[in-house]
Amino acid sequence: MYPQIKRQMEFIRxxxxxxxxxxxxxxIAPQLAELDxxxxxxxxxxxxxxxxxxxxTKGLKTTASSRLLADYVPIYDATVVEKLKQAGFIIxxxxxxxxxxxxxxxxxxxxxPVANPYDLTRxxxxxxxxxxxxxxxxxxxxxxxxxxxxxIRKPASYLSIVGVKPTYGRISRFGVIPYAASLDHVGYFxxxxxxxxxxxxxxxxHDPKDLTSSTKPVEDYESYLTNDLQNVTFGVLANVxxxxxGEHLAALDLLIKQLAEKGAIIRFIRLKDxxxxxxxxxxxxxxxxxATANSANLDGLRFGLQLPGxxxxxxxxxxxxxxxxxxxxxxxxxxxxxxxxxxxELYQQALKARQLIITEFESSFAEIDCLLxxxxxxxxxxxxxxxxxxxxxxxxxxxxxxxxxxxxxxPSVTVPLTFIEGLPVGINLTAKPFEEGKLFNxxxxxxxxxxxxxxxxxxxxxxL
Amino acid sequence: MKQLIKQLADNLMIELSDAEVELMAQELEGLxxxxxxxxxxxxxxxxxxxxPFTDQVSELVLDEVKEQYPVEELxxxxxxxxxxxxxxxxxxx
Numbered sequence: 421m422y423p424q425i426k427r428q429m430e431f432i433r434x435x436x437x438x439x440x441x442x443x444x445x446x447x448i449a450p451q452l453a454e455l456d457x458x459x460x461x462x463x464x465x466x467x468x469x470x471x472x473x474x475x476x477t478k479g480l481k482t483t484a485s486s487r488l489l490a491d492y493v494p495i496y497d498a499t500v501v502e503k504l505k506q507a508g509f510i511i512x513x514x515x516x517x518x519x520x521x522x523x524x525x526x527x528x529x530x531x532x533p534v535a536n537p538y539d540l541t542r543x544x545x546x547x548x549x550x551x552x553x554x555x556x557x558x559x560x561x562x563x564x565x566x567x568x569x570x571x572i573r574k575p576a577s578y579l580s581i582v583g584v585k586p587t588y589g590r591i592s593r594f595g596v597i598p599y600a601a602s603l604d605h606v607g608y609f610x611x612x613x614x615x616x617x618x619x620x621x622x623x624x625x626h627d628p629k630d631l632t633s634s635t636k637p638v639e640d641y642e643s644y645l646t647n648d649l650q651n652v653t654f655g656v657l658a659n660v661x662x663x664x665x666g667e668h669l670a671a672l673d674l675l676i677k678q679l680a681e682k683g684a685i686i687r688f689i690r691l692k693d694x695x696x697x698x699x700x701x702x703x704x705x706x707x708x709x710x711a712t713a714n715s716a717n718l719d720g721l722r723f724g725l726q727l728p729g730x731x732x733x734x735x736x737x738x739x740x741x742x743x744x745x746x747x748x749x750x751x752x753x754x755x756x757x758x759x760x761x762x763x764x765e766l767y768q769q770a771l772k773a774r775q776l777i778i779t780e781f782e783s784s785f786a787e788i789d790c791l792l793x794x795x796x797x798x799x800x801x802x803x804x805x806x807x808x809x810x811x812x813x814x815x816x817x818x819x820x821x822x823x824x825x826x827x828x829x830x831p832s833v834t835v836p837l838t839f840i841e842g843l844p845v846g847i848n849l850t851a852k853p854f855e856e857g858k859l860f861n862x863x864x865x866x867x868x869x870x871x872x873x874x875x876x877x878x879x880x881x882x883x884l
Numbered sequence: 885m886k887q888l889i890k891q892l893a894d895n896l897m898i899e900l901s902d903a904e905v906e907l908m909a910q911e912l913e914g915l916x917x918x919x920x921x922x923x924x925x926x927x928x929x930x931x932x933x934x935x936p937f938t939d940q941v942s943e944l945v946l947d948e949v950k951e952q953y954p955v956e957e958l959x960x961x962x963x964x965x966x967x968x969x970x971x972x973x974x975x976x977x
Contacts, residue, residue: 495957588936602935628943632935694925701922704915712896719897722970723961732972736897749898750911756892757912766919771932773925778933812917829936853937 435559441550465508470563473514476595485529488743498595515550528747545575555609570822576834577795577846588829589634592627600710617641617860644857655689655788671838703823705770708755795846
């Protein structure tokens, strides 16, 4: 194995001892041997990348951090993994997640919680916590994740890295173990916006194996990074802004002032309060209703854990009862509740609410190019210990508002903003569907204003 | 409510202990404040929306012979197999 890759793998292992971010290490030597030398001029040739463990990797365990899939070895690669290999990437490891991506704290993973590199007593966020923690630790530059509610963008905010959720349909989901098909997105983490733009060019594109995949052409996203914001209209999400106080408000106000000084037009966009407050409930009903169907193949008969039983129904019941954690069971039961109660009245109400939310965003985006909002306010939860109190309003409006981009499918990226009490806080930017190129430029401009995370600069000394 | 929770779990092929049924009842109670704004929305006359975009078109797949995975690979993750088949308990007795 090449010495520099060996040294980086040793560093990854060393960092992981504190983070518990990795479920399975990949074998590097066979991948290097299989790399096409013709790729040597490609920007990602021999670059190491981590892959969230709900993304299928041929011949490499893919557990979705579930006991039920603890020994599942896919016989095919997800389309995104094929694309990584075609670009010259080397898969370093499969990373931990909330079981089946159902959660936001990475506490339900079968291999245990993932620690926050900035405070090991706190969570890294979820559900893509393992990927986020590895990139934030400086151990690796790139990691794939998935985002059903805010599972890339919230950990990115917790950890001062770039977290990208592209437009629904922009990246194929073939080979990704689903949580909720109408909300799931594949995305990724990088340390800076330029890498994020370059990586989308690798991952994006139509895939006939995914019927929700878009046929829109893939662009040269890096070419958009001009740092020019003249006449770009930013909409600050007023519903969230009005609830901010102290250092969070000050950090956002400073950024707004800096953007205006660069020639951007700033508007405050107020969405209907009743829709903002209904968004989390809408998401929770839809995600978990879909999950009941999406997880039905985890039956213990054809693959994964299998517990004995006298009938095939007993095998299924025993396996699912023992295989799922409480975090999954409660979501599935709630999803079934939403589908069953009063002939699915709650589910139908959520589908109609989704239409109202999408219409509201469409009309707001007629006035703006980019929506701006804080990534989070409440500190990441303690791994052990009581959750810090958050009011219902803060929970609905601030901490869970990023689900709008899953309900609407709009591309949404979180980039570093500031540090408050020693912990990072990110800023989230959202653009119109399939305008990822422009969105990366807005993010790039923010990155130029805020400056690279100083902690990350220090960690770059480990880079090889 | 407890009977309903047991039934919902049973439909999902999940068995709950009495303590878990109690926990789930508390869970549903705890979700009420989150669901209340959704329930209160006026959605009269609004069509349900299942996906983010409405312009996606399903593609027809050509009717052509394609290379398939070998059976042994397909069954590689199966615990109980015999003669290229997944073995389950007898259904028809």
